[in-house]
Amino acid sequence: MNGDRSPIEMKHPDWLVRRYDSDPNVGRMETYLDGLALETVCRSAHCPNIAECYGRGVATFMILGARCTRRCRFCAVEKGAPGEPDSDEPKRVARAAQSLRLKHVVITSVTRDDLPDGGASHFVRTVECVRERCGGVTVEILIPDFKGSLSALQEVCAVQPDILNHNVETVESLYETIRPQAEYSRSLGVLEYASMIGLKVKSGLMLGLGETREEIIRTLTDLKRAGCSYLTLGQYLAPSKDHAPVARYVSPEEFGELGSIARELGIGEVMAGPLVRSSYKADMRYDALR
Numbered sequence: 001m002n003g004d005r006s007p008i009e010m011k012h013p014d015w016l017v018r019r020y021d022s023d024p025n026v027g028r029m030e031t032y033l034d035g036l037a038l039e040t041v042c043r044s045a046h047c048p049n050i051a052e053c054y055g056r057g058v059a060t061f062m063i064l065g066a067r068c069t070r071r072c073r074f075c076a077v078e079k080g081a082p083g084e085p086d087s088d089e090p091k092r093v094a095r096a097a098q099s100l101r102l103k104h105v106v107i108t109s110v111t112r113d114d115l116p117d118g119g120a121s122h123f124v125r126t127v128e129c130v131r132e133r134c135g136g137v138t139v140e141i142l143i144p145d146f147k148g149s150l151s152a153l154q155e156v157c158a159v160q161p162d163i164l165n166h167n168v169e170t171v172e173s174l175y176e177t178i179r180p181q182a183e184y185s186r187s188l189g190v191l192e193y194a195s196m197i198g199l200k201v202k203s204g205l206m207l208g209l210g211e212t213r214e215e216i217i218r219t220l221t222d223l224k225r226a227g228c229s230y231l232t233l234g235q236y237l238a239p240s241k242d243h244a245p246v247a248r249y250v251s252p253e254e255f256g257e258l259g260s261i262a263r264e265l266g267i268g269e270v271m272a273g274p275l276v277r278s279s280y281k282a283d284m285r286y287d288a289l290r
């Protein structure tokens, strides 16, 4: 029991504490990306793996601005009215991917409910620019739900990403409080459609937001039914006191067990652990199922 401390005040268990020797690559990476005015979800979402990933020269590009039109209660990305999409951004992402010699490029975005196509055409241009500039590269896109727009989804699927990722993030019962502008069935529909037309589909959820074990297993079953073949499970960490509090810390053993359940359900490539994030070691995991 945690006594009467609020969950946010709980001290992180040891398995979530990572210590890194200072790595000059991290600063170099930040300076380089800043120089190109590129956002990464690594930084915007306060990812706990940033030192590891930047240290090995890997980042997840976040396109379409730094501000998100939604108010998800788990997410550190700044909320508010975003600016116009930057038409030169796709080329700069491609340039960075080439300079960093990325073999597998992961591109995500803020949710742009303000744009008529939800940012789909900007995703497509970014993928095309990356492929044009970086021969032999594979591309994973982590997309929003485009408010359920089939035409926007068809547009991004038509570019044939090597992986189409859309995170359900949490179990259905928590959508109202955690992802108030999203819908569980809509998110499953995104995955279902992409899988139906033959794309490799990936999703992920955060644990520790208040979901029950039964709900987790039901969600894994739904994801399998929706055609998901790549899955990430990680511990939710509250970015601040204004975000949803951590309801509990899931042990590494329990992550291992839930990962096994997901594999038994037939999800081919599963990564489960406290610090696993949607794009964590995405390059290695893509190779695992090729």
Ligand code: SF4
Residues within 6 Å of the ligand: 041, 042, 043, 047, 048, 049, 050, 051, 053, 054, 058, 059, 060, 277, 278, 279, 280, 281
């Ligand atoms: S896990 Fe993903 S978001 Fe986090 S630092 Fe690594 S590449 Fe960036």
